[in-house]
Amino acid sequence: MIDSTFDVAVIGGGVIGTAVAYHAAKRGLSVGLFDKGPLAGGSSGAALGFRTLSNFFPLEVALKNDERFIRFTEETGEDIELDTGGRINVAESEDDLRYMHDSVAALRAKGVDIRMLDRAEMREREPNLSPRMVGASWTPIGGNAMPIKLTYGLGRAARQLGARIFTHTAVTAIHVAGGRVRSIEAGGRKFSSGWVVNAAGAWAAAIAKLVDIDIPVVPRKGQLLLLDCPRRIVRHSLSSWHKPGPQPTGGTSIRSTPHGQILCGSSSEYVGFDITATEENARDVASRCAAFVPALRGLQITRTWAGLRPRAVDGNFIIGAADALDNFLIATGHDFTGISHSLITGELIAELIADGRTSVSIESFSPRRFARDFSSKVKTPARNLL
Structure with missing residues (x-):
């Protein structure tokens, strides 16, 4: 029936x-x-x-x-913690920096609002970014949502x-x-x-x-960390930018929340449907994020968890x-x-x-x-x- x-x-x-x-x-x-x-x-x-x-x-x-997300919040009145503040992409090696230069030039030629940052601009926009980072680009496109x-x-x-x-x-x-x-x-x-x-x-x-x-389609496990951060150590969404190819980790991503916290990610594993958050992955994510932003060292990890991304x-x-x-x-x-x-x-x-x-x-x-x-x-x- x-x-x-x-x-x-x-x-x-x-x-x-x-x-x-x-x-x-x-x-x-x-x-x-x-x-x-x-x-x-x-x-x-x-x-x-x-x-x-x-x-x-x-x-x-x-x-x-970006317009789609803005329109959704305006039409529905839903608070999704929408951040349209753009992002900074960070190169950790000279190879990655050369690839970033080429990619940014190609995107700019197509009319995308993105540009390279020199070291002074990197420090101005993100004072706590590690001086070991060799370069970065900035775009006002994108941001976050909860x-x-x-x-x-x-x-x-x-x-x-x-x-x-x-x-x-x-x-x-x-x-x-x-x-x-x-x-x-x-x-x-x-x-x-x-x-x-x-x-x-x-x-x-x-x-x-x-x-x-x-x-x-298979599950790809990724583990994240949530840190208590009483002051705004990270001003923008930060992501590592790598040349295409197999990466040993899930890449490094860091963003602040409106609640005095910082989200850090992530790991990348193919382990079936296991969502166990491991100490090994937590240490790895924490280490990579602290290499990006040394001021994160010593902050308390209040939570760590893992989820499964659907990957074809x-x-x-x-x-x-x-x-x-x-x-x-x-x-x-x-x-x-x-x-x-x-x-x-x-x-x-x-x-x-x-x-x-x-x-x-x-x-x-x-x-x-x-x-x-x-x-x-x-x-x-x-x-x-x-």
């Missing part, structure tokens, strides 16, 4: 799933969102919250990402538009007939839906298996329909850029459902690309983020 009927059933209550629910509800579609735990109970609740400019999308689209507040804000906004949210309600079956998904089972109840969106993050492969679809084997997003079922959409593979790309992903999925097409090409993100022969080994993406 059918409990309820929706235009769209979204599986996954993280920042991607709630963004899909919000934008679909804005289009006037009836939406049900399902998660096996609370909202932000997975990757989104363990994220750092950086918002970056990337070349996953055309530049003219990526440059409007991942849990963003996820819950999107959920509340979706509810106000009529969406129903079912937390602690695991999806256990997806029923297919005539080449289309017809219904799902969740929490012992059955729901029919015209579309199903798999936004289950690191668990998206398991959801896809319910309809016999294989998507090569080729390092690209997975957005769109699988060949087998055109009303079963997938939105995952965002790895460490889920916060940055949450709102645009929600928009694109809503467009695909409501309009039958997207305003931006998503062909490169299509799940259909995995029909080709990809190695099962996770690859380092060629794309670089600001």
Whole structure:
């Protein structure tokens, strides 16, 4: 017996799933969102919250990402601790600095507001940055948002538009007939839906298996630290900038919060679904962040935790329909850029459902690309983020 009927059933209550629910509800579609735990109970609740400019999308689209976050807060009144103060990217070696110079020059040629900082400007903008850092660039693009507040804000906004949210309600079956998904089972109840969106993050492969679809997305574990910091030691969002290629760590990222704390990250491991925060990773992250900003040494670590980033084997997003079922959409593979790309992903999925097409090409993100022969080994993406 059918409990309820929706235009769209979204599986996954993280920042991607709630963004899909919000934008679909804005289009006037009836939406049900399902998660096996609370909202932000997975990757989104363990994220750092950086918002970056990337070349996953055309530049003219990526440059409007700040506007999406500002518009969301203005339209909904949600406080997501939005920081639009830009970021400083830091080079730790001469090789990285040469790569940064070339990248900044290429971006400036395309009209991106970014520039190199000389040592005097580095010290002026970030007085506590280590003099061992060999160079840096500055861009006013990007900033931060509090991942849990963003996820819950999107959920509340979706509810106000009529969406129903079912937390602690695991999806256990997806029923297919005539080449289309017809219904799902969740929490012992059955729901029919015209579309199903798999936004289950690191668990998206398991959801896809319910309809016999294989998507090569794996969990990448990252560990973060939270430090008590009574004075503003770090003024901007700071990130290491490396040449493309395998990195032994998850890169170094540091940002202040509005609450007298500093977030530091992160590690990078492929250890399945283990989210144990280890002393070894905590020491490594603390050491790397203190090398960036020596004034962090001696600050008390109040909390450390780990989360799982959903990473596709080729390092690209997975957005769109699988060949087998055109009303079963997938939105995952965002790895460490889920916060940055949450709102645009929600928009694109809503467009695909409501309009039958997207305003931006998503062909490169299509799940259909995995029909080709990809190695099962996770690859380092060629794309670089600001």
